[in-house]
Amino acid sequence: MEIVPDLRTRSELLASGVTDAEVRRLRRRGEVTTLRRGAYCPATDERLRDPDARHVLRVRATLPALAEGSVVSHISAAALHGLPTWNVDRDRVHVTRDAAGGGRRSPTLHAHIAPLAPDDVVTVDGMAVTSVARTVVDIARDLPFEEAVVVADAALAAGLETALPAAALERAGRWRGTPAARRVLAFADGGGQSVGESRSRVAIARAGLPAPVLQWTVVGPDGRFVARTDFAWPDRGVVGEFDGRVKYGRLLRPGQEAADVVHDEKLREDAIRAQDLAKVRWYWADLAGFARTAARLRARLNL
Template sequence: MDPLVHRRAQLLAAGFSPKELRRLLRSGALSAVRPGAYVQGAPPEDTVARHLLLLYAALDELAADAVVSHVSAAVLHGLPVWGIPLDRVHVTRGSRSSGRRGRRVHVHAAPLESDEIVMVGGLTATSPARTLVDLARAVPFEQAVAVADAALHRHLIAPPDLAAALAHRPRWPGLPAARRALAFADARSESVGESRSRVAIARAGLPTPVLQWEVRRGDGRFVGQVDFGWPDLRTVGEFDGRAKYGALVRPGQDPAEVLYREKLREDELRAEDLAVVRWAWPDLDAFGAVAERLRRRFHSG
């Protein structure tokens, strides 16, 4: 059990009085994760970290056969859960149990095979394959693709495992949507931004790009790797996420140097008669302008 979560009953048993607990809560030394469950200091601002606290805080009220599932299992597996609500803890119990959707916990009732259950951080959770299928049946296409891309990229699962999980229960509700999302998933996508970009490109009706295209000169010398490439159309696409540039900055390195090196890299790409089209996170919510820039380049090339 996570030591960060303190139960009221445990604190009382340790000698704290109800009055002391109220004083600690008023002072901010303790914060309520949920009624009867506290964390020292302020709760984390990060929604994923808060969800983990909600999960551990809910353990006392869950049945012994409850298995962490859906988005809660994705969080346990360390997968990005962009755009998926984290206000409820999700668990699954065998199909003989009844499901319920409470304010803080959603209990799903569904069959669970032994190979669909794994241990993660001391908790029983659905396997990566089962987690992805459950999520892809329940969340929008874009969110499902982002989680599946990350699982494939991090080698938590291989495409044959996904195919087997989809085929295991062919009549489940939502399975057609899950098949579409998981068939679209690609291990070469390196971030949620790149996953969302792939979806946006497909929805705009643009040609399918080569992911992580390695650009080389005629003599074979490596020029650079780009997020999206259309070799025949002499165009590259780059998603400019803030985290991307942060990852490129080495300890002690000036961020301006990283930006300068990126400019030199882009100059080299252009020298190979490649147009470079860039976009950022805000563009993904209204991709039309970026799609039009790409189309103009495709036609002019």
């Protein structure tokens, strides 16, 4: 039996008969991971391998030690809602309190002070968390545009009604960052199906290219379905696709190998091109410097 099953605090361990010396020994051996000072979990916990799941563990370890009325917010709330994040610091837990003061920031905690309307707070796994709409607005106010769009797109794709973050933003009034949040909400689109696709949309816009149609369906002359593409400029006969590579593994059916999926993808590309469509594909590495991909798109679009 593990001395530290799941998440345990120092006080819980001492109450169960585990000594400080035993905990120190487990830490030296690498058998437990410290989530915050005085909170541990087994190093074999699979959730530690996933950045978002690890952050949720850190939130669970931190919240009981905070002042009453602390509500999980910002990227910590995004993790609890299952919304993906990109290029964010997951070491720091974010909470918000509706109070006159007491905000603070440390390497492990950012306690925000801001009003919280009743509709702004929900319960997730027994914890008070800002609603998806409020979370999107808070992130859009605080994070850079591209990072915020990733979260906003994912929330809309998961079914968030656009009116809800708009209402949350309206309640924010003249809070810091509201102009930036308006830009994020105006740009957000639930048609983005992944972090890479959201980042691609931002890159396309920054390159000055026309906004694409998202998740466009290609049909043959007989009206039959051919494929669905990530991006399309139908009036110019061009489609674009972001290839995160990981999707090949996700598409594997029982008994199927990666080579089979790659072959199927090749047939799919041939079917798309057979409809007199030009196709441009790009990868994760291309998003860091999109100029070459933008030039390829511009050439295909005859701009």
